[in-house]
């Protein structure tokens with residue numbers, strides 16, 4: 001993409017979590033190459049590294065988080081602390097940028113995350129247009145927007161006895177797929193989601209990391225219900241080759257040379273994103289399930305993934321040695337490079353939206369093991385709408401793991417899934433080409449920003 005000078009500056013303010021930072025910085029690059037200058041405001045917590053993006057200007061703000069708050073394993077609590085502490089520092093930073101009438105270009109708008117609940121009032125008080133990037137998919141967004149209905153009809157809060165029942169208003173979802181968080185009190189979570197939806201509805205437009213070709217129906221529903229401009233311009237990371245990393249943890253490149261030694265499409269890549277956690281028993285079922293398939297596997301065991309463990313110390317002694325180079329573990333992988341590697345044939349994922357989209361963009365079928373919130377909706381779409389993966393429906397158990405991976409790699413059902421996936425990959429990536437839906441939507445977005 002060639003940069004066209006438009007002489008306007010955009011301020012981007014990402015939520016400081018990996019799954020939100022990645023798409024926001026990718027979006028920043030997309031808009032930079034369409035001629036905008038970019039300023040990023042970020043919190044000290046999960047601070048960004050300006051040297052990876054020398055063409056952007058970075059401003060860090062204090063977030064006032066205590067050590068106890070940053071080390072909590074309750075993401076909702078952390079979010080509410082961020083929302084409570086960041087408002088004033090953010091307002092001051094933004095006001096300074098706006099009052100700086102030096103050489104910098106005029107500021108066209110703020111682009112931020114709907115999970116920040118204070119940016120609407122700040123932007124309004126400073127008379128700055130505010131657009132949002134929804135880092136999850138459109139399909140999960142319509143489920144969040146339907147929360148009042150889901151409550152009214154008794155689907156939520158979830159009852160153990162109803163988990164397998166269909167949600168007829170949101171087919172093909174089942175009650176168990178509704179995006180809740182086990183650790184949260186349902187009323188507090190309902191309030192939190194209602195606020196997020198309200199943030200979106202009161203914005204000057206919403207950008208999605210998806211494409212019309214992938215989520216047409218959900219995007220149509222959003223257009224009907226939200227009455228704001230909608231711009232699906234994804235997959236963001238496929239707009240340009242990425243040579244930089246936005247990872248908060250350092251990426252272990254050793255896995256690429258390990259992958260180079262493996263046969264095409266033979267490797268199962270296993271990663272559950274940046275937040276999901278499992279217990280020790282589940283960790284051991286995964287370890288044995290993978291070993292029993294006899295397929296090579298690359299497994300990201302993030303520090304903190306296993307509750308109560310530092311890293312691999314709960315693995316049985318000699319486990320990796322016995323696999324004789326068939327299994328490789330890292331703390332954090334260069335995931336996009338891994339998924340694009342010819343040796344990777346399958347992605348066992350928690351179905352965070354970024355991972356799901358990255359897998360589709362590279363045409364890698366998925367084993368789905370959603371953990372919380374939108375991941376359950378994404379996984380149902382993978383298995384029942386796009387039919388590009390299989391879900392571990394009955395929990396984490398070694399026999400089930402082995403059976404599911406075998407089905408995908410060696411059986412007829414797997415062949416159909418691979419076929420669906422290669423068509424979906426092509427359709428999704430084509431949307432970025434001239435005349436494609438995301439291409440057109442990006443033109444619309446640029447014009448929209450310039451008109452604000």
Ligand code: UDX
Nearest residue numbers: 019022136273274275300332333335352353354355375
């Ligand atoms: C969270 C939520 O869980 C998810 O459901 C929501 O849609 C976004 O925020 P996370 O759980 O981290 O994100 O998952 P995901 O959305 O998949 O994002 C993880 C990102 O980290 C991906 O871009 C992935 O490429 C990257 N990653 C992951 C790495 O670069 N290396 C790894 O080893 C693992």
